[in-house]
Amino acid sequence: MSIAPLTTLAGLAARYDAFFVDQFGVLRDDERAYPGANAALLHLKALGKTTVILSNSGRSGDYNAERLVGLGFDHAGFDRFLTSGDVAHDILARETAGKAGGTRCLTISSGGDRNLSDRLGFESVEDAELADIVIISGSEAETIPLSAYRARLEPAARRGVPCYCTNPDRHKLAKGAGTAPGAGSIALEYQNLGGPVRWFGKPHPAIYQHAQALLKHVAADRIVCVGDSIEHDIAGAAGAGLAACLVRTGILADRPEDDLASISAEYGVRPDFLLERFAT
Incomplete structure (x- = not known):
């Protein structure tokens, strides 16, 4: 039995106004973009959606955004790139x-x-x-x-x-x-x-607080987090009170459904949706 209902990008777009999208394992691997990922981001923007790429990267969002562009992504496909490094800098700079x-x-x-x-x-x-x-x-x-x-x-x-x-x-x-x-x-x-x-970073709350602060008048129940890790993306979304969609690419791509259920039980969370891959 599946741990969550299977959906499509169109199905998510019909329900949500803002997307918090993980980088590694959803949009790209360590070396290249996933097929269809750039087109999917541009499709969401064409529908008027707000997209924040939310990444557990120690480097800045600006640095990561340029890396994405270098892999063939269009900067017009996302509104902001926010990293755990950005959040750490903001907090530690004040302290x-x-x-x-x-x-x-x-x-x-x-x-x-x-x-x-x-x-x-x-x-x-x-x-x-x-x-x-x-x-x-x-x-x-x-x-x-x-x-x-x-x-x-x-x-x-x-x-x-x-x-x-x-x-x-x-x-x-x-x-x-x-x-x-x-x-x-x-x-x-x-x-x-x-x-x-x-x-600092997912699943800890500060990165979600920073991401939500970037949105103008978007209610929490109109935001969905898309990621490939139950431990970080799904647990983090649950802790922030946001919907979560697990993509079957990336870190858990080769794990069977039974393993996903065990990992979900270990962290006490379940995704709201499953997506085969981040593409239209």
Whole structure:
């Protein structure tokens, strides 16, 4: 028995005025756009819908939007791109106003990204023994084992250095095929070492509050969240009191219905709808 009724993009558009759409696993994988995804975004805009791309990315929404455009997406297909990195920056900038100077930050990321640390005015360091703050925004666990991340972070965790995880995803789509541990898995290693972790992004509420603040006069019951992760997208939508649609691409694409039911039971949530793929 299906965990939720199967729907279509047209069916969702008939019921909802605003769409919070996940990036990885819904619109694209780690390397390319999914067929039909760009056309689907443009179709929603042609219907007068508001679309916010909501992504657990430690990098900014502007950076991610440019990456989407580079993959062939039309910027006219979405109104805003909001990331967990954006939310972390907004919150931490307020909290550290006037206090960031001299703060030494170790960033764990992919591709050498230190965008959040730089924007907050922190001094970047590589040695966990010297860090006052740890930011975990990305993962290169395709090539770096979790044990190596654990060993590198242990000196900071032992001293109780606060860690900000700006991408809670425990798994990510890997280059080529399959999955690899995500930034969330590295942050869990830090937490298991005894270090304090503060989480930003789905399923945590702040990103939904920020996204809803971008909408003008759209009631909560007219918003639907579209994602490929029960743990993050569906649970996050449920926690925010919003409808949720699980897309059968991305992180759970190869999992049978029985597995989806088990995962839903584990997190105590169920999607309102299932969508085979994000396309018209």
